[in-house]
Amino acid sequence: MKRLVGLAALTAALMCGTAQAQQITVKIGVMSDMSSLYADIGGPGSTAAAKLAIADFTKANPNVKVELLSADHQNKADVGSSVVNQWFDVEKVDVVVDVPNSGVALAVSEIARVKNKAFIVSGAAASDLTGGKCNANTVHWTYDTWMLANGTAKALVKTGGDTWFFLTADYAFGHALERDSGAAVEASGGKVINKVRHPLNTNDFSSFLLQAQASKAKIIGLANAGGDTINSIKQGAEFGIVRGGQKFAGLLVFASDVNALGLNTAQGLTLTESWYWDLNDANRAWTKRWQAERAAAGKFPTMVQAGVYAGVTHYLKAVVAAKGASDGKAVIAEMKKMPTDDPLFGKGAVRADGRKVHDAYLLEVKKPAESKYPGDFYHLRATIPAAEAFRPLKDGNCPLASG
Amino acid sequence: MFEIFGIPSQALFGQLLLGLINGSFYALLSLGLAVIFGMLNIINFSHGAQYMMGAFVAFFLLHYFGLNYWVALVIAPIVVGAFGVLIERLFLQWLYKLDHLYGLLLTFGIALIVEGLFRNQFGSSGQPYQMPEQLTGGQNLGFMFLPNYRAWVIVLSLTVCLGTWFIIERTRLGAYLRAATENPTLVRAFGVNVSRMITLTYGFGVGLAALAGVMAAPIYNVSPQMGAELIIVVFAVVVIGGMGSIMGAIVTGFGLGVIEGLTKVFFPEASNTVIFVIMAIVLLVRPAGLFGRRA
Numbered sequence: 001m002k003r004l005v006g007l008a009a010l011t012a013a014l015m016c017g018t019a020q021a022q023q024i025t026v027k028i029g030v031m032s033d034m035s036s037l038y039a040d041i042g043g044p045g046s047t048a049a050a051k052l053a054i055a056d057f058t059k060a061n062p063n064v065k066v067e068l069l070s071a072d073h074q075n076k077a078d079v080g081s082s083v084v085n086q087w088f089d090v091e092k093v094d095v096v097v098d099v100p101n102s103g104v105a106l107a108v109s110e111i112a113r114v115k116n117k118a119f120i121v122s123g124a125a126a127s128d129l130t131g132g133k134c135n136a137n138t139v140h141w142t143y144d145t146w147m148l149a150n151g152t153a154k155a156l157v158k159t160g161g162d163t164w165f166f167l168t169a170d171y172a173f174g175h176a177l178e179r180d181s182g183a184a185v186e187a188s189g190g191k192v193i194n195k196v197r198h199p200l201n202t203n204d205f206s207s208f209l210l211q212a213q214a215s216k217a218k219i220i221g222l223a224n225a226g227g228d229t230i231n232s233i234k235q236g237a238e239f240g241i242v243r244g245g246q247k248f249a250g251l252l253v254f255a256s257d258v259n260a261l262g263l264n265t266a267q268g269l270t271l272t273e274s275w276y277w278d279l280n281d282a283n284r285a286w287t288k289r290w291q292a293e294r295a296a297a298g299k300f301p302t303m304v305q306a307g308v309y310a311g312v313t314h315y316l317k318a319v320v321a322a323k324g325a326s327d328g329k330a331v332i333a334e335m336k337k338m339p340t341d342d343p344l345f346g347k348g349a350v351r352a353d354g355r356k357v358h359d360a361y362l363l364e365v366k367k368p369a370e371s372k373y374p375g376d377f378y379h380l381r382a383t384i385p386a387a388e389a390f391r392p393l394k395d396g397n398c399p400l401a402s403g
Numbered sequence: 404m405f406e407i408f409g410i411p412s413q414a415l416f417g418q419l420l421l422g423l424i425n426g427s428f429y430a431l432l433s434l435g436l437a438v439i440f441g442m443l444n445i446i447n448f449s450h451g452a453q454y455m456m457g458a459f460v461a462f463f464l465l466h467y468f469g470l471n472y473w474v475a476l477v478i479a480p481i482v483v484g485a486f487g488v489l490i491e492r493l494f495l496q497w498l499y500k501l502d503h504l505y506g507l508l509l510t511f512g513i514a515l516i517v518e519g520l521f522r523n524q525f526g527s528s529g530q531p532y533q534m535p536e537q538l539t540g541g542q543n544l545g546f547m548f549l550p551n552y553r554a555w556v557i558v559l560s561l562t563v564c565l566g567t568w569f570i571i572e573r574t575r576l577g578a579y580l581r582a583a584t585e586n587p588t589l590v591r592a593f594g595v596n597v598s599r600m601i602t603l604t605y606g607f608g609v610g611l612a613a614l615a616g617v618m619a620a621p622i623y624n625v626s627p628q629m630g631a632e633l634i635i636v637v638f639a640v641v642v643i644g645g646m647g648s649i650m651g652a653i654v655t656g657f658g659l660g661v662i663e664g665l666t667k668v669f670f671p672e673a674s675n676t677v678i679f680v681i682m683a684i685v686l687l688v689r690p691a692g693l694f695g696r697r698a
Contacts, residue, residue: 035519036628040528170672198667199675201632203623206421207667207674210547214414230529230624238534238550238622240541254528260624262531299526 026325027067028054028312029093031083031108032123033100034072037201037226040256042100042123042304044070048294049305050097052286053312061320069093073104075200080104081111088115094325095120095315098308102126102173112137117328120315122307125225125252126176127391130355134398137328139315139335141356142307143274145173146391148251149181151272151360151384156219156249157188164249165217166195167208167232169224174200177223177251185221193217198228205232209239218246225252230260237265254302258377263368274360274389275303275344276378282343300375310342314350348386353398360389417547418664424553426660427560428615432633433640433652434564435611438571441647442584442604445495445506450637451630452514453609456483457616458625459521462530472535472621479617480610487609491602499601514631521627529626538621556618563614564653571649580604636675639682645695655693 030050032042047070054066069091073080080099087093088111096112099105100123112119113135120139121129127146129138153164164185168174174197182192194215196208209232212220220241222229233248241248250257253271277287277300286309290301318334319325332354340348340356348358363378371377393401432454439447460482461475470478490513498505534552541550571577583590583597591597616630623629640659644651659678666677685693 035522035527037527037626039522040526043527196671198671202675203629203632204425206425206553207418207664208671210414210417210421211668213548227529227624227626227628234624235622238541238552240548240550244548256526256528260529260531260626262533264533265531296526 023063023065024319024324025065025067026095026316026319027069027091027093028315029084029087029091029096030068030070030098030308031073031080031096031104032070032098033075034070036075037228038075038100038123040299041226041254041302042098042308045290045294045296045299045301045305046098046122046308048290049301049309050312052289052293053309053316057313057316061316064316064320066316073099073101075101075104077103077107081107084108084111088112088117094118094319094328095331097312097315098123098304100124100304102129102176103171105129106133106172109133109135109138112328115328118315118325118331119328120308120311122311123304125173127180127396128172128176130351130353131391131396131398134353134396134400136354136400137332139311139332139350139354139356141311142303143272143360144355144390145177145180145251147274147360147389148177148272149184150389150391151362152249152251152270153181153184153190153221154188155362155382156247156270157185157190161219161247161249162190163217164190164192164219164221165212165215166192166221166223167205167212168195168197169200169228170197171200173225174223178221181221181223181249181251198224200228202228203231205235206239208232209236209241213239213241213244213246219249220246221249221251222253223251226254226257229253230257233261233269234265242268254304255300255375255377256302258365259300259375263366263371263377266365267367269365270381271363271365272360272384273303273363274358275306276361276363276380277301277306278376278378279361279380286344298374306344310340310345311356313342314338314340351393351401353393353396353401355390355393355396357386357390359386360384414546415668417544418668419661420544420547420549421553422661422664423657424557424660425664426657427557427564428619428633428656429637429640429660430564430653430656431560431615431618432612432637433644433656434567434649435608435615436637436641437644437647437649437652438567438611439605439608440641441571441649442580443495443601444499444503444584445510445605446503447605447608448507448511448634449490449514449517450510450609450612451632451634452517453483453487453612453630454616454619454633455521455627455630456486456517457613458532458620458623458629459525459530459616460613461617461620462532462625465532466530472617475617475620476614480613483613483616484606484610488602488606490609491605495605496598496602514634518627518631525627527626527628529624529629532620532625534621552621559618560615563611564656567611568649568653636678639678641692643678643682643685643692645692648692648694651692651694 095118102124105124122142127144168178321334362382460479464470538552644655666674
């Protein structure tokens, strides 16, 4: 009898064990700029995108339980670091998602490596995240500075814009974008004449624009983002930059920026994105769901928010394959092993250096008369195939790529 | 053409002029702050939010009512000024006898609430606002291209600044105001309605912020955080000029615009900190500010 009870207890314990293995719990933290210049690019819209991804995934996989947290890093690396440390140590968060602002993202990537958690970047742009500063815990999903430079700079040099002046935001992202664009310009036979570095969140660009005007460069490359890009272009129109024969290259321009500028000011601007809401039916359908989730009918999702959806989806698949989320490195390894497939970015892959590759699109802002409905911003000028859109694996100096 | 520190003189003159234009924004904003502090003893931290409201009212007028920039230039300061009057009647009037800190905290709280509400409603990336057609284009001055709009900004700002200084320092109304700040009881004894005068002064100061907001709308991004970024600089301007000194605010506003403009040429990376470096130096040498009187 005693043996029988012991056996029953053992069986019960074993069954408990199997039941627990099937039930997977994941904690996802979306960290973004929730209240300042990048809040429309990522921000609450990224949290909404993550919610959609979780809803879709848990419907198909009811054994996975996902909890979602979100936080504001205020564009400060120290604030971001302390939030992430608390998430990892106290809240037991498994993965951090989004993190626009490359300065903060580089800090978070390092913390994820040290604590063996996962980090899926969508909002940040610096190509260093999968270059010299890559690690086995980070996947860079949506876009990066090399991709932007390669798309926009190459296209403009080819059409005659062979002398460049850079207006650069003075932090990690701006420096990376300026470096990658400058390299793309020179590789295509153009020349960088000069550059000026302005502090993040500058109000008045007139002084810098005057310097750009005096340089006589054909193209003024805007290696900045958000409000800084908007102010540059708005004041550039005032100073007659475009009328004087010079042209702006928006190296990182989002749909939300075009909306803030108005098509009248932004028309003709060439830019590169990896996702545009009006590109196909799948994107349009998702946009409707996103607008409902975000409770913002007049807003349009950016590629960063789409990237959060796709990144979270692929991460959750990898968690199931790795049978749990606790080992960050193992989950990221699964993400690299599995081909990616989601409704927004289609089929693709995550490379050894953590770079997700997919097609990129060269777009041009429409004239006001050509825009038929709200959010109808771009002409598609060219599709850059995935194999060419991102920096070749061997050129990034990422130790993971060499073996 | 000659060179100064390796910069062609022509470029330098252009930068000096631009500095003056940017300074005129600082002057207009710090003027409102100086009037409010000088007359009410309130450190108005919601000034940036009120500047932002001015720009947004201009945006509403254009997009929902089809009323252009020139109408906004008159209506926006009145609307936002009325909001200021409401704030003064509801909250600020109870704080005059207390420490400065209470007014500062209250107005800071109001700024956060207002900015939060706008951000929730309109998002952070901003709203489009076109420049009025009469002011597009510009003049070639030989050493630089001066957009007509910037010329208009400097003229309007100088007029408003000097007009305000004249009213407060040289007219009977201004004399009443200054007297009411020094000794309200005595001025009341002469039959002057001091509390109404104070309320209207706050409304006027807030209106000045809104006016600057409308002037900013065609050239700066109209977003909920546009004021939060500027207000810190403007506070530094007021501190350097001397809290409450009207002329101090105007002169320092223009002067710091020029210094900031020159920094943008010689060492652009430091252009957002140079004003605070100057503030630190001024506070060490003259704690009451350049034009302030020692209490």
